[in-house]
Amino acid sequence: MPSVHHSTCALDCPDACSLLVTVDGGKASVLRGNPAHPITQGFLCAKVARYLEREYHPARLTTPLRRRGARGEARFEPVSWDTALDEIAARLQRAASEHGPESILPYSYGGTLGYLQGSSMDRRFFHRMGASRLDRTICATAGAAGLMEAYGARLGTAPEDFVHARYIIVWGANVLSTNVHLWPFIVEARRRGARLVVIDPITTKIASLADWHLAPYPGSDLALALGLMHVIFAEGFDRCAGDTSSLRARAAEYPPETAAALTGIPAEDIVRLAREYATTRPAVIRLNYGVQRSERGGRAVRAISLLPALTGSLDEQGGGFQLTTSGAFALNRDALERPDLGPPARTLNMALLGHDLTALHDPPVQALVVYNSNPAAVAPNQTLVRQGLARPDLFTVVLDHFLTDTAAYADFVLPATTFLEHTDLYFAYGHYYLQLARPAVPAPGQCKPNAEIFRLLAARLGFTEPCFSDSDDDLLRQALDSSSPYLRGITLERLEREHFIRLNVPAAPFAGRLPDLDGEPLAYTPPVESRLGAGRNPAYPLELVSSKSHDGLNSSFGFRAEVDEEMAVLEIHPSDAAPRSIADGAPVEVFNPRGAIRLTARVGDSVRPGVVRAPMVRWPSLAPGRSNVNILISDRLTDIGAGPCFYNCLVEVRACAAS
Ligand SMILES: Nc1nc2c(c(=O)[nH]1)N[C@H]1C(S)=C(S)[C@@H](COP(=O)(O)OP(=O)(O)OC[C@H]3O[C@@H](n4cnc5c(=O)[nH]c(N)nc54)[C@H](O)[C@@H]3O)O[C@H]1N2
Ligand SMILES: Nc1nc2c(c(=O)[nH]1)N[C@H]1C(S)=C(S)[C@@H](COP(=O)(O)OP(=O)(O)OC[C@H]3O[C@@H](n4cnc5c(=O)[nH]c(N)nc54)[C@H](O)[C@@H]3O)O[C@H]1N2
C-alpha cells in the first residue's frame, strides 16, 4: 500500500515548499506540492516536480570514494566508510599539527537550507578543531548588509500580504523562475486592481507579463533609487516622520536627467514611476537578490528599502518591501553551532576562494572540506579557484550527491543523503513558515547525512564533549530553545504534528520603525566593470548578466541535458549581434581577459543593447573548454557585505566555428 509522507524542499529557494511524497515499496513514486500549505498551495516548480529523477539518478554517489587519478580528473575507487573516515581524521589532524588548525577550511553553502545538515554538527566540529571560519558571502551578504544598515533587521512583507498591494514593483527579482509561489499572490492583487512594474535589465518572464518593464543598466539601481527619491522630495510626496534632510540633500544631486544618464531609463519614466509609486498605496517592492550582486549592490538595497519609509507604505499591510524574511527565524544558532567550542580563528571569505587557496601563507589552507556547495562551478574567478583546488599539497574532502566538478578534485568524496532521506528543520527566506521534515525514503547504498558524517569524524578525532553525541532531535530542541517572540509556542512536538508553523511575525513587520535616513553613504559611482565605470574598455564593451536559470538551481541540476542546454545560451540583442555577424543559433565565444567560454547565440530583444545574458551555471565538466561563465567573473567585492559582483562583468563576443 502506498503511503504519503510530509517533506520540505531543501533547495536554496525562497519558497521552501511543503511537499507530499508518495512512497511505494520503499521508493518514492510521486512528489507533489502540499495543498494545505498557504504558500506552496499544492504546486511545485518545474525543477522539483522532477526531483525524483535526481533522487534515483544512476550517477548518485552511494559509496565513499578515494582519488586514484590526478586532481580534477575524477578517477576514484570505492572505499569503506572506516577507511575514508580514518584517513580523513588523520589528515586533518596532521594539517592542524603541522600548520595550525586554521590551515583547515570548511566550505559550505546552500545545497540544503536545513539547519541540521547545513549548520549544526559541521559547525561544532570545525569550531572545536579551531579551523578557519568561513564568511558565507556568495549569495546574499551585500543585500543583508544594506538592510541591516537601514533597519537593523532582515524582515520583509509576507507573500500573503502582497494581495493587499495596489502597486507592486518587482525589482531585480526573477519571480516566475526563482520564487514562483509569490506569483499567485501577485495575480490576486492584480485581479483586485494592482499594477505590476518590473525593474530588470533582462526581459524575464515576469517582465514580459508586467504592466510596465523598465530595464536599467546592470548595477545602476542605487542611482535609480536616488532619482526616485529626488522626485518624491521635490514633489512633496515625503511622509516620513524622521529627519530626512540628509537624504534629501543626497537625492538633490540626482535629478531625473542625471539618474537617466546613469541608469539608461528615460527621465520622464523616472518621474512617472516615482509619482505612481508614491501615490498608489499600499505599494510593495519585491527585491530579490539580483540588485545586490553588484558593486554598489549593498547600498542600492539600502536605498530601495528606504522608499516605502518615505512614502508611508512601510506602515501599511500590503506595503513595504521584501528582500528576505530570514531574519525572523531567530533560532538558537549559538546552541546549535557552538562557536564557544574552540579558540577564535581567522575568517576567510568564500567569495575569494581562489585567493584563499593560493595566496595565504600564515598559515596556508592545507585541508578543505566542502559540503552543500560546488565552488568549482559557482565561485567567481574560476581559474584561480581551479588552481587552488589543483594544489598537490591541498587535502580536499567533498560531501555531495554527485561527482561534481569540485568533487573531481577531492582526495575523498563522501556520499550524502538528500532531503527525502534525512531529518531536518527548515527556515525560509520568502515566507514565515518554519518546517520539520522526517525521512520519507531510505538512503541508497551507504549515503549518510552531513550531521552524521561530522559526528563520526568528531568521534575519530577524540572529541569527547557530550554535544558531539547529540542526536538529531537533541539538536532540533536546542535550536528551538529561543527567546525570540517570533518563535514563542513553537515546539518539536507541534512541528511533528503540524509539519509547518507560521512564526509570530506581524503584518507590516517594519511598521512604525524609523530607518537610518543618512544620505551620506548613498553616493553613487558606476561599478568599475560597467558601461560607465572606470574599468570600461572598448575591447570589452558588453555587460554580461549571468542570472539564474529557469530549470536549474545553481549547479544542482547541471547534469541534466535539458538544463545544460538552457545554460549553454547567450542572449544578445540584434543590434549587438549584427555588427559581429552573429546569427541566431550560431556558436559564439564570450571572452574577457580572465577567460573564454563557448555558448550558442540567442538573438532577440530579451536583453537591451549592450547587455548580454548567460543563465548560470553549467557543470564545467560538460561544457566546451571545461569552464563555465564564472571563468569570466572577477572576484571584486561589493561595497558592503563583501559579496561577489557576479552581475558586473564586461565581455566581448565573437562568432566562432561550431565546437
Ligand atoms: N530556477 C531557479 N531558481 C532559483 C535559483 C536558480 O538557480 N534557478 N537559485 C536560487 C538562489 S541561490 C537564489 S539567491 C535566488 C535568487 O533569486 P533572484 O534574485 O530572483 O535571481 P537572480 O537571477 O539572481 O536575479 C534576479 C533578477 O535580477 C536581475 N538583475 C541582474 N542585475 C541587475 C541589476 O543590476 N539591477 C536590477 N534591477 N536587476 C538585475 C536579473 O536579470 C534577474 O532577472 O533564486 C533561487 N531560486
Ligand atoms: N555567475 C554566477 N555565479 C553564481 C551566481 C550567479 O547568479 N551567477 N549565484 C551565486 C549564488 S546566489 C549562490 S547561492 C551560489 C550557489 O552555490 P552552491 O550553494 O554551491 O549551490 P549549488 O551549485 O547548487 O551546489 C550545492 C551542492 O550541494 C549538494 N547538496 C545538496 N544537498 C546536500 C546535502 O544534504 N548534503 C551534501 N553534502 N550536499 C548536498 C548538491 O548536490 C550540490 O552539488 O552560486 C553563486 N554563483
Ligand code: SF4
Ligand atoms: S519552488 Fe523552490 S522550494 Fe518550491 S519546490 Fe521549487 S525549488 Fe523547491
Ligand SMILES: [Mo]
Ligand atoms: Mo543564492
